[in-house]
């Protein structure tokens with residue numbers, strides 16, 4: 001690679017806060033709200049003009065139950081508006097997870113309200129491009145926007161970028177995963193009873209799609225290695241009648257931190273989405289009057305950088321063990337827990353992570369990327385950040401029982417004896 005020297009320059013300071021939450025997905029919003037409720041002066045930074053992360057930008061609109069801690073609150077707000085409903089699925093795993101569908105437009109709306117109600121300052125349309133360190137601490141986060149390059153000074157940071165961007169900038173260890181990328185899209189005008197009459201169930205629709213690809217009737221040969229496991233309908237019953245969420249197949253071996261790969265993914269997955277929708281409309285009874293209502297703003301990236309934190313529990317531990325330092329229990333109905341070390345990066349003192357870039361063994365990461373886990377880690381990170389700020393010490397030096405008490409105070413049942 002060629003290099004060029006960038007001249008040293010002064011960067012204007014756009015603000016100074018106690019806590020910067022970087023990224024406004026489910027993890028970031030949960031972290032910001034929970035920290036603000038404990039008295040921290042919080043600012044959240046987000047590259048898009050809306051919140052919700054992959055749920056709103058990648059149309060990931062089905063989630064396991066939102067039933068513990070801040071998840072219960074989010075689910076309750078959506079339920080009150082009639083936009084959080086149990087969905088029926090084609091896949092057995094989905095049935096087991098008890099999936100619910102949400103309307104992403106209300107996520108965008110309610111998340112802004114939650115930040116406002118809790119006094120969280122936020123900036124949209126800013127791209128976080130670096131950190132300025134003082135020893136082992138992040139002193140400032142550097143932004144790029146229409147206003148040029150700016151810095152925000154801070155005492156503590158929660159990295160909720162999903163891709164561990166801040167950890168990478170600040171020099172915290174991570175490994176890079178290449179997980180399948182998928183463009184989700186919604187179709188409307190689908191006569192669901194008629195489709196089911198012909199197919200029996202949605203699993204059979206997947207077989208029809210797969211068969212068409214295999215015999216060349218649905219051309220999916222776009223030159224990138226991919227898995228045709230199950231392009232097809234993701235949820236039979238969404239919030240609105242006649243609407244389905246479609247999973248247009250996986251692109252494999254793509255690096256979600258490389259703009260070249262991301263660009264190829266946008267081109268290829270959009271082509272997949274259009275071909276699949278056309279195939280369904282022309283070949284499957286019940287789809288005659290269907291159309292794509294919307295494709296996702298970005299191709300869904302499941303995983304990229306995964307931090308190597310102070311703890312990296314195995315799948316068995318996460319599902320069975322009651323860690324003495326449990327700070328995350330995403331579900332009331334399932335025994336899944338995470339220790340504090342899963343959200344504490346190494347080497348940087350005033351940094352926590354929240355969301356899908358957390359630390360655990362790879363075998364269990366698929367489970368730990370689910371939406372309720374991301375918000376629950378956000379709740380834990382925001383709570384610990386606020387306590388650390390109040391006590392003037394690094395998060396790693398906090399007393400665990402104080403974090404656990406604060407989490408209980410914020411409605412998270414950790415399933416431990418108080």
Ligand SMILES: Cc1cc2nc3c(=O)[nH]c(=O)nc-3n(C[C@H](O)[C@H](O)[C@H](O)COP(=O)(O)OP(=O)(O)OC[C@H]3O[C@@H](n4cnc5c(N)ncnc54)[C@H](O)[C@@H]3O)c2cc1C
Nearest residue numbers: 023025026027047053054128161162300355356369370371
């Ligand atoms: C195709 C697909 C299907 C999935 N299916 C399901 C499912 O059915 N059910 C389920 O529960 N989960 C599912 N998931 C997983 C789930 O959607 C995500 O893991 C979860 O939403 C991640 O939340 P997060 O807040 O950790 O990160 P994200 O949602 O990625 O949020 C990160 C936020 O940070 C912002 N950001 C990132 N970098 C920067 C930067 N440098 N500067 C400024 N802002 C930045 C982003 O714009 C984004 O808003 C799926 C994921 C994919 C991709």
